[in-house]
Amino acid sequence: MTGSTGLMTDRYELTMLEAALRDGTAARPSVFELFSRRLSGGRRFGVVAGTGRLLSLLRDFRFGDDELRFLRDEKVVDAQTLRYLADYRFTGTIRGYREGELYFPGSPVLTVEGTFGDAVILETLALSVLNHDSAVATAAARMSIAAGDRPLAEMGSRRAGEDSAVAAARAAYLAGFDATSNLEAGRRWGIPTMGTAAHSWTLLHDSEEDAFRAQVDALGAETTLLIDTYDIRRGVETAIRVAGTELGGVRIDSGDLPIVAGEVRAQLDELGATGTKITVTSDLDEYAIAALAASPVDSYGVGTSVVTGSGYPTAGMVYKLVARRSPDDGWVAVAKVSENKASRGGRKAAFRTVHDGTAQDETVVVSDGFEDVAEPVAHPDGRPLQVVLVDRGEIDTAHEGAAGTEAARAHHLRVREELPVRALALSKSDPAIPTLFVDAG
Amino acid sequence: MTGSTGLMTDRYELTMLEAALRDGTAARPSVFELFSRRLSGGRRFGVVAGTGRLLSLLRDFRFGDDELRFLRDEKVVDAQTLRYLADYRFTGTIRGYREGELYFPGSPVLTVEGTFGDAVILETLALSVLNHDSAVATAAARMSIAAGDRPLAEMGSRRAGEDSAVAAARAAYLAGFDATSNLEAGRRWGIPTMGTAAHSWTLLHDSEEDAFRAQVDALGAETTLLIDTYDIRRGVETAIRVAGTELGGVRIDSGDLPIVAGEVRAQLDELGATGTKITVTSDLDEYAIAALAASPVDSYGVGTSVVTGSGYPTAGMVYKLVARRSPDDGWVAVAKVSENKASRGGRKAAFRTVHDGTAQDETVVVSDGFEDVAEPVAHPDGRPLQVVLVDRGEIDTAHEGAAGTEAARAHHLRVREELPVRALALSKSDPAIPTLFVDAG
Numbered sequence: 014m015t016g017s018t019g020l021m022t023d024r025y026e027l028t029m030l031e032a033a034l035r036d037g038t039a040a041r042p043s044v045f046e047l048f049s050r051r052l053s054g055g056r057r058f059g060v061v062a063g064t065g066r067l068l069s070l071l072r073d074f075r076f077g078d079d080e081l082r083f084l085r086d087e088k089v090v091d092a093q094t095l096r097y098l099a100d101y102r103f104t105g106t107i108r109g110y111r112e113g114e115l116y117f118p119g120s121p122v123l124t125v126e127g128t129f130g131d132a133v134i135l136e137t138l139a140l141s142v143l144n145h146d147s148a149v150a151t152a153a154a155r156m157s158i159a160a161g162d163r164p165l166a167e168m169g170s171r172r173a174g175e176d177s178a179v180a181a182a183r184a185a186y187l188a189g190f191d192a193t194s195n196l197e198a199g200r201r202w203g204i205p206t207m208g209t210a211a212h213s214w215t216l217l218h219d220s221e222e223d224a225f226r227a228q229v230d231a232l233g234a235e236t237t238l239l240i241d242t243y244d245i246r247r248g249v250e251t252a253i254r255v256a257g258t259e260l261g262g263v264r265i266d267s268g269d270l271p272i273v274a275g276e277v278r279a280q281l282d283e284l285g286a287t288g289t290k291i292t293v294t295s296d297l298d299e300y301a302i303a304a305l306a307a308s309p310v311d312s313y314g315v316g317t318s319v320v321t322g323s324g325y326p327t328a329g330m331v332y333k334l335v336a337r338r339s340p341d342d343g344w345v346a347v348a349k350v351s352e353n354k355a356s357r358g359g360r361k362a363a364f365r366t367v368h369d370g371t372a373q374d375e376t377v378v379v380s381d382g383f384e385d386v387a388e389p390v391a392h393p394d395g396r397p398l399q400v401v402l403v404d405r406g407e408i409d410t411a412h413e414g415a416a417g418t419e420a421a422r423a424h425h426l427r428v429r430e431e432l433p434v435r436a437l438a439l440s441k442s443d444p445a446i447p448t449l450f451v452d453a454g
Numbered sequence: 455m456t457g458s459t460g461l462m463t464d465r466y467e468l469t470m471l472e473a474a475l476r477d478g479t480a481a482r483p484s485v486f487e488l489f490s491r492r493l494s495g496g497r498r499f500g501v502v503a504g505t506g507r508l509l510s511l512l513r514d515f516r517f518g519d520d521e522l523r524f525l526r527d528e529k530v531v532d533a534q535t536l537r538y539l540a541d542y543r544f545t546g547t548i549r550g551y552r553e554g555e556l557y558f559p560g561s562p563v564l565t566v567e568g569t570f571g572d573a574v575i576l577e578t579l580a581l582s583v584l585n586h587d588s589a590v591a592t593a594a595a596r597m598s599i600a601a602g603d604r605p606l607a608e609m610g611s612r613r614a615g616e617d618s619a620v621a622a623a624r625a626a627y628l629a630g631f632d633a634t635s636n637l638e639a640g641r642r643w644g645i646p647t648m649g650t651a652a653h654s655w656t657l658l659h660d661s662e663e664d665a666f667r668a669q670v671d672a673l674g675a676e677t678t679l680l681i682d683t684y685d686i687r688r689g690v691e692t693a694i695r696v697a698g699t700e701l702g703g704v705r706i707d708s709g710d711l712p713i714v715a716g717e718v719r720a721q722l723d724e725l726g727a728t729g730t731k732i733t734v735t736s737d738l739d740e741y742a743i744a745a746l747a748a749s750p751v752d753s754y755g756v757g758t759s760v761v762t763g764s765g766y767p768t769a770g771m772v773y774k775l776v777a778r779r780s781p782d783d784g785w786v787a788v789a790k791v792s793e794n795k796a797s798r799g800g801r802k803a804a805f806r807t808v809h810d811g812t813a814q815d816e817t818v819v820v821s822d823g824f825e826d827v828a829e830p831v832a833h834p835d836g837r838p839l840q841v842v843l844v845d846r847g848e849i850d851t852a853h854e855g856a857a858g859t860e861a862a863r864a865h866h867l868r869v870r871e872e873l874p875v876r877a878l879a880l881s882k883s884d885p886a887i888p889t890l891f892v893d894a895g
Contacts, residue, residue, distance in 0.1 A: 020640075023612070028673060087640060137619075171773075173618070179462070181615075200524040208468075213486070217474070329613075334657045349684070
């Protein structure tokens, strides 16, 4: 099956399935929850990202001849399990935080309901997508807050695996970035793409002047010239001589940026190029961006730090069984009690309590008594955080593609406004709002 | 074009191509080099990984109707450039370090020769693959050294983007890991796959005993039981009662591992299960593995830290123009001189000097005078580090697929033996051997 995602799975999921088919527990109605025990790096909030991508990958989570042949030849599972997988299609229900929503420790980011057999094998795919994309989006949101109104471009493709790079461009965009250098992300999700020129462009030519002239001839005076291949002061001088004072922008990719940006701005102004913008791109992260707030910089390009989650490349989410039917047909909340890794059993409904436009807390109503795929309980003054993403096997397509990406970005920018001011600081701290776990009673 | 990798490219590469086609410089013979200015995190050596994957992706680096339509509709490049891309196939030569080889600051890991137009557009794809895979392999090699003869399994798929997870399994394997949990990596490259069971397996059942019994019934007594869902001491007792003293193994995924492993070993021995192995999997990295060297642990499962490069998720390699033909037909070595990011121009041939089986230095012979795709200069007592990966557009298939992966692993394990003992320490330091840059004269 071309494009099958079925084997993006840890082997133990399929061997557990085999054992569960043998003893009949594969058919037990079960609830799995995807959540994070804590926020990485003392972050004050997390940003849910990857949901739309996961839904598209779920569509291809099937086992065709190639996948089944591998599993049979390698003796991963027995014949009964191969037959189960041949017919597999997820027919359960997935409820989850809207993509772009903020999350906190214990937030039930995804709730997957189905038989144990149907739901257990989604663990790796769901975590891979959500952990990666949420790590990038969380870092990106901090950079976007630090940048304020100045445009921010993601240009870190070269510092991430080639497919993760495309996903990272999307995650950064939905957390507030304005554009990406990655063309595939542009094609796949309609994200605006941008670019300037590399040092190789200047070095290819017999002089910096030749390079600048060729670029302006081809791309117009509104282009952005990279001025630090040799000497920045001479680079600026040459740039304006070649392009005139109508030059769109200059890019600085090295040096002590707060100082250099000020010098370049003064030089541009002296030369009459008061409208020429300055973009900086050298090893920026949220702290470097914040430190440039008072410098005459017009836009930022961020590479390594955003695609690697600025020190925290994975969100640390886990996928745990939280409830199952017992043989007498009642629901049982379950949780492991392992030292330092305990989790909280029960199905959960989550609400953000907002007063006067400011988020006060995350209220999570815990129950072991919900009926199958029941609507979550209501909460008097909370905004419900969960939506139905997959309804008995039917994927809600609104979350996918370019439209889903735009909707997630809009949602993120809207809910970020609800955060209390203390949430916007970059230093390590506790989560910006508390999470209250309430018994459904 | 299904499966095209052509748009895994930063926009500026295509706009530079457009400008270079306009002024004629696109046809200039050029040499790009992929290298690292330093080793991340004070590591003593780096491990080259990704080469085999890159060659396969290069095969699909074409621009079909879909890609061209996007570039036209978004006005990324002009009509002349679209025509160039429609016919594009890399016809240059790529020489590089053998996959699995060690690298040091300034090692010419890849050398890409072709016209400027042909070579400039490979920057992002080449860096994405090499930076990710080499970061994982470098961390994995340190863990493999720390583990000594004890088997080591990669199980971090859930903590990496879903495609990077597959690539990470391969990178870890070629740097000395013995197996992966990722089934897709097993299918694609023949890497051995492994797995045990999750906490959800125990929680699904009405008791731990039921869960263990079902697993042993399905998978045999040689299976590995996860014993820390509730209470480890009781878990071990139940495991042996159910499976007998022939139980294959137990897995511990929480707690203070050096202490817990000792306790579990003593308990197993008391119960007569002296052959039952202990595997540990809780947040291991190279330091935790080293700290367990004296503990009765039989194998390790490593997740987050290996797939995220143990703190350094990208290798920091760059792709730079180092030589080009000048209009009078001679080669010119070029390099940018930007503050804190200077690079070294010229085409390079690299050798590892080895005396009495121990690596002494990396000798890099620098020249601006080589003829097109000439064999590198010889070196009296150095092992040449570069091989031809792509010869005038022809990809050497020996580096791809399962065979290429096995060859890379074998090469890595062989050359690691040459390292001086000081290279095996985990603490931060200078590179294990110096790199000597020599003028070809």
